[in-house]
Amino acid sequence: MKRFIPLIVLALLAVLPFLGLSSYVMHLFILVVMWSVSGMAWNLLGGYCGQVSFGHAAFFGLGAYCAGLVSFHLGLSPWWGFLVSVPFVAVTALIMGLIVLRLRGPYFVLATLALGEIMRITAENLTTLTQGNLGIMIQRTWVEKTAYYYIILALAALTFAAIKVLAESRWGYYFVAIREDQDAAESLGINTTLYKTIALAVSAVFTGFSGAFYMNYMGYIDPQVVFSLGDISILTIMVVMVGGVATYWGPIVGAVIMVLLAEVIRSLPYIGTAYQTLFGVLLIVIIIYLPNGLVGDREKLARLFGKKGAAA
């Protein structure tokens, strides 16, 4: 039965557009699913392999620019961006890997953060290619939301399945072994450099897909948006932390919460502009009380909310 839960969820989500929901509600669903993809992708590297990246905006932005630029410069459909992004994102990830994967702990974190920022600054200054802070505007394929929704849902299903297969394979064991103790993993015959690089590359490519979708869906990007440390890199981490690190469902639950929370907080008078501060506070609360996220600590949550009698 448990095996079918992903399929059931997918089926339920697939009938959503038939419910006659407003365009705004569909927009929120699209964002939730898109953030699930980013979160699941980050989770592979950060959650399973234990390499916490603060620079995933580099891949998100690169994917977005691949989609934007094939349309802007070459006049191709921006959907080609998905395909074009794969080599660009993968090569960037490999170069990044050479630099950052030899570092451990806080040094790794800082190096990824710096690389994300380098990508943003590069995009801002390579004006002949990217138009810098003017941004890239493209013609959207559809006005209506339904097609976008199905495309991102299909991408999310693919990402979910790919990560589940990976996590339960030899690679998944190696990723977790590296997370738990790199020296032990290495001495047990695991080529830690190689497998960290694989985790980074796969994680990056799926993040790039999320970015390529963003370009197609929004029709406009600029470096400050898609290479944003706060709105992309850190939000991706929050999606996973809130939902549950190294769980299949965590990034999805986290995406629901973060997208809704962002909407609610931003619409509040006065404090709306301080939403990043509030996110920061939320993150601290989560780390202290639910370090494994809502999914990882669900038993703890159930206890808190009075299922005591039933559970005991």
Added chain:
Amino acid sequence: MALLEVDKISMFFGGLAALSNISYGVEKGEILALIGPNGAGKTTLFNVVNGFYKPSRGEVRFNGRRISGLKPHQICALGVARTFQVVKPLQRMSVLDNVIASAFLRAKTKAGAERRAMAILEFTGLTEDKDVLSKGLPLGKRKRLEIARALATEPELILLDESFAGLNPAELDVSIEIIKEIKKKGITIMIIEHHMKVIMSISDRIVVLNYGQKIAEGSPVEISANPLVVEAYLGEAEGA
């Protein structure tokens, strides 16, 4: 030719000579014990053999092939496995998954790795703990998990770093039995141990280190009669 040849190995940390010009061989099928007081350089020697440290001088050969300079995972793949003095279990993985992760080195499929891991858990007496997260294991069993993981890589030579330290007498007997069984499988063993009774009863030969120097090498009987060793080590142990 010995299975493992340690050839004029020196290892410096800044000005400290943790190992100075150490040479000896480990013969196929034997149990060689490495003993010496705290800080003598025993663990450092393991780190050199298994590839964590690149020796400052000298080289290590395994099956006649130079292995110093290779990465630990490459040395493991060639057939040298080790355990850690300060145990390093993969904490948030179950005991079984810990061993499966190692068994993948030689297994082609997940089912194969799992079968191999189950057999090794049986061998090391950890079967009933297979679903326990390894961070929840008591020390005695963690030490055995270290051995199980190393065995899962199907080594020709296994390096055991104080696998008996901190065990109670019952656990000690279990572990000694396991070591003897490993030897029976034809696996060569190099073991670091402070427990003199254990060392004298299981080892074929002993190498003694003191302040990074090899001060003696020989059979247990020879070593216990060697005045240098008695002074450096045994005397101290008896006094303690």
